[in-house]
Amino acid sequence: xxxxxLFLLLSPAMLWAQLIKIAPQDMQRKQSxxxxxxxxxxxxxxxxxxxxxITVIKRDGDRSFIxxxxxxxxxxxxxxxxxxxxxxxxxxxxLKDGSQVVGKFVRRDSTMIxxxxxxxxxxxxxxxxxxxxxxxxxxxxxxxxATGPKFPNRFSPWLTMGVTAYNPEKGRFYYRNTFLLxxxxxxGITRNWSVGANFITPSSFLSSVNNNTFNGYFxxxxxxxxKFSVQVSNQFRVGLNVLYKDGAVxxxxxxxxxxxxxxxxxxxxxxxxxxxxxxxxxxAQHIYQYQSMYYSSxxxxxxxxxxxxxxxxxxxxxxxxxxxxxxxxxRVNLGTYNYYYDDNSxxxxxxxxxxxxxQRHAFDLGLTGLVYNNNYYSYGKQVRxxxxxxxxxxxxxx
Numbered sequence: 001x002x003x004x005x006l007f008l009l010l011s012p013a014m015l016w017a018q019l020i021k022i023a024p025q026d027m028q029r030k031q032s033x034x035x036x037x038x039x040x041x042x043x044x045x046x047x048x049x050x051x052x053x054i055t056v057i058k059r060d061g062d063r064s065f066i067x068x069x070x071x072x073x074x075x076x077x078x079x080x081x082x083x084x085x086x087x088x089x090x091x092x093x094x095l096k097d098g099s100q101v102v103g104k105f106v107r108r109d110s111t112m113i114x115x116x117x118x119x120x121x122x123x124x125x126x127x128x129x130x131x132x133x134x135x136x137x138x139x140x141x142x143x144x145x146a147t148g149p150k151f152p153n154r155f156s157p158w159l160t161m162g163v164t165a166y167n168p169e170k171g172r173f174y175y176r177n178t179f180l181l182x183x184x185x186x187x188g189i190t191r192n193w194s195v196g197a198n199f200i201t202p203s204s205f206l207s208s209v210n211n212n213t214f215n216g217y218f219x220x221x222x223x224x225x226x227k228f229s230v231q232v233s234n235q236f237r238v239g240l241n242v243l244y245k246d247g248a249v250x251x252x253x254x255x256x257x258x259x260x261x262x263x264x265x266x267x268x269x270x271x272x273x274x275x276x277x278x279x280x281x282x283x284a285q286h287i288y289q290y291q292s293m294y295y296s297s298x299x300x301x302x303x304x305x306x307x308x309x310x311x312x313x314x315x316x317x318x319x320x321x322x323x324x325x326x327x328x329x330x331r332v333n334l335g336t337y338n339y340y341y342d343d344n345s346x347x348x349x350x351x352x353x354x355x356x357x358x359q360r361h362a363f364d365l366g367l368t369g370l371v372y373n374n375n376y377y378s379y380g381k382q383v384r385x386x387x388x389x390x391x392x393x394x395x396x397x398x
Contacts, residue, residue: 157186174187311333
């Protein structure tokens with residue numbers, strides 16, 4: 001059987017008595033033939049039975065996870081009832097929203113299940129969205145049950161300007177471009193840890209800096225960042241995002257600023273609310289202290305501590321259709337504004353965007369706005385709005 005059945009959490013305490021159990025000789029055999037109710041057969045070595053799931057290692061080394069209630073019998077010899085060529089079984093993946101995906105299981109990673117549909121198209125969905133898996137013969141399969149193209153939001157780590165507690169997929173490079181200016185790269189080292197960097201497109205930035213069009217919407221300096229997160233439960237994930245910004249508005253700073261942001265995402269990677277609290281540490285400034293003409297003419301420099309800046313964030317990510325995700329992102333800077341501390345001049349930043357999801361990339365279209373402090377105005381206005389444009393891409397194998 002070419003289809004690998006996924007691990008499903010059923011009710012083992014209630015069903016265990018009715019399910020087939022593995023005999024000791026089945027575990028000792030190097031090869032067994034497992035016949036399923038749909039007429040298909042799995043050939044391989046049975047290694048374990050957990051609750052209602054039986055694990056079989058096939059000859060090519062792949063593992064099949066089979067529901068015990070789908071098994072007719074287990075035999076040491078090949079069975080005549082095995083599936084005939086051309087009648088390979090199909091799998092129906094039933095999701096929580098009632099939709100169904102008919103196709104063949106391809107792979108599963110830390111965040112997504114990949115299924116190849118009858119027409120050869122790959123579709124993706126999140127493991128926690130799966131309710132059950134049904135296996136039927138292709139001859140009797142009603143492919144009208146399958147829905148149209150469904151594209152998950154594969155860029156769940158990113159809101160618009162902020163982030164969630166989710167990480168990029170392990171072993172994949174993520175790229176994002178914002179306003180055609182800001183370039184970001186993020187790489188999933190493990191399912192819980194990622195690292196990245198961003199920079200401004202030099203030629204475009206030179207033309208925009210003259211009129212400060214994008215002042216406050218993003219930092220003009222390159223940044224390095226890393227995120228570590230842990231899945232606490234099916235509906236809750238926590239993370240810590242650390243960001244280092246290279247340099248500041250004044251070269252008197254002894255180092256670039258460090259940002260520490262604690263994150264908590266409630267829900268799933270497709271639908272969640274993310275709360276965050278952050279602290280910007282700017283270190284100390286090396287400044288000149290004025291000396292009277294009657295004293296030494298040698299300049300005197302001293303180190304002065306720079307106050308930290310704290311902020312709160314709120315992000316909302318909601319899947320509104322099979323290929324569309326609604327994103328809202330906001331940040332409130334706490335404390336008073338001080339230009340000399342390289343502070344953000346905006347008190348509140350707000351954004352709203354629609355993410356057009358596709359298999360390996362996505363477009364973000366929306367609106368972003370800044371509400372400035374009372375003692376700072378941009379173009380004579382305390383509130384500014386700009387269209388938001390972003391492009392997201394996964395680099396590498398699909």
